[in-house]
Amino acid sequence: MNEGTPSDASAAAADSQSKPLGDVIAINEGLIKDHLNKIVVTTVEETLNALLDAEADQLCGAKRYEHSADRVDTRAGSYERQLHTKAGEVTLKVPKLRKLPFESAIIERYQRREISVEEALVEMYLAGVSVRRVEDITQALWGTRVSPSTVSELNQKIAVQIEAWRNRPIEGEHAYVFLDGIWLKRSWGGEVKNISILVAIGVNQDGYREVLGVMEGAKEDKPSWISFLRHLKERGLTGVRLFVSDKCLGLVESLAEFYPQALWQRCAVHFYRNVWTAVPTTKVREVATMLKAIHAQEDRAAAQAKAVLVVAKLREMKLGKAAEIVTTGIDETLQYFQFPSEHWRSLRTNNPLERLMREIRRRTRVVGAFPDGNSALVLVSARLRHVVGTLWGRKRYLDMSRLVGLPISEPAGDKIVAGQFA
Secondary structure, rough: OOHHHHHHHHHHHHHHOOOOOOOOOOOHHHHHHHHHHHHHHHHHHHHHHHHHEEEEEHHHOOOOOOOOOOOOOOOOEEEEEEEEEEOOOEEEEEEEEOOOOOOOOOHHOOOOOOHHHHHHHHHHHOOOOOOHHHHHHHHHHHHHOOOOOOOOOEEEEEEHHHHHOOOOOOEEEEEEEEEEEEEEEEEEEOEEEEEEEEEEEEEOOOOOEEEEEEEOOOOOOOOHHHHHHHHHHHHHOOOOEEEOOOOOHHHHHHHHHOOOOOEEEHHHHHHHHHOOOOOOHHHHHHHHHHHHHHHOOOOHHHHHHHHHHHHHHHHHHHHHOHHHHHHHHHHHOOOHOOOOOHHHHOOOHHHHHHHHHHHHHHHHHOOOOOOOOHHHHHHHHHHHHHOOOOHHHOOOOOOHHOOOOOOOOOOOOHHHOOOOOO
């Protein structure tokens, strides 16, 4: 009967509403999340690799395969490196360049675990941070925990890598070499004693700065400097035309023994400080202006003539001891005049290395007293190794083409002695 059809349909509809749909549409949330994660990771990976390529192009001065007069380097392939990000682990294809070092700011920005561990784990370990605390820190930094055994293994691995880096061959010639030492504290038999870490940086043929050597020295004395210079010589340091340093005990004589053809430039700032020890506090500013005027002259002859006037003025001021220091030492601070005038500002003082030493001091201050000299050497070397890969090592420091055709200076045997200024 037709009357029954609508009621049957209504009943069927009501019945269908009261029953669940079941598995007609099944949503697998796990698969969706996995798929989305892969998409995010892939996007991050592609973006970072594109940024790395762009950074390499910028360093080269031209895009890949592009012919340009501004090009300063070319590609030499790439290598893969894992990077831990919040999205997950991605694989980076890091470009390699034929001449310039490539240490990407992109990797530093995301704190690649290997780079961070090299310095952070060593520093935390030497500062006495507990293994459990190290685990917490690595969790916060990289999103993954580093086990106690991993911490130990990484420290051993880092020490081996740093030792290999310290003893690597020195390639090419380095016309300018800066030398200095830094004093650190070490615990010894319940007492805290001083240890010295000796550092050498140089300017290579292309005008870039390099860390040439790092070595522990018991003291900044002649035996320590002899060992350090022998270490540099045996690893291939050649072509040195000028050493720049303070007048450290035993260093000057050691330079003449290993590099007799090189000149020695005494840091002008350290020389000023030596003069100021013989000057009353009220007159330091006036004397400083007089000393700076010597090094502001247009050539060495003019500087020596100005020094004569300064010495006379100091004697008029009843500063005989200061006048004597200037008389005997001024020539040691004027060697930079024998090199291109464009280089004078960089050669007059040991500031290029002094700034690096301040950075080392800042990084080692958190440790306090080191357990032994090797621990101090490892941390200082780790810091220097990191600095080399930053803008410090990638930026051209001097135009070394200006040295082409400049005659080799007279042997340092006549120069690496107390000044003969009269």
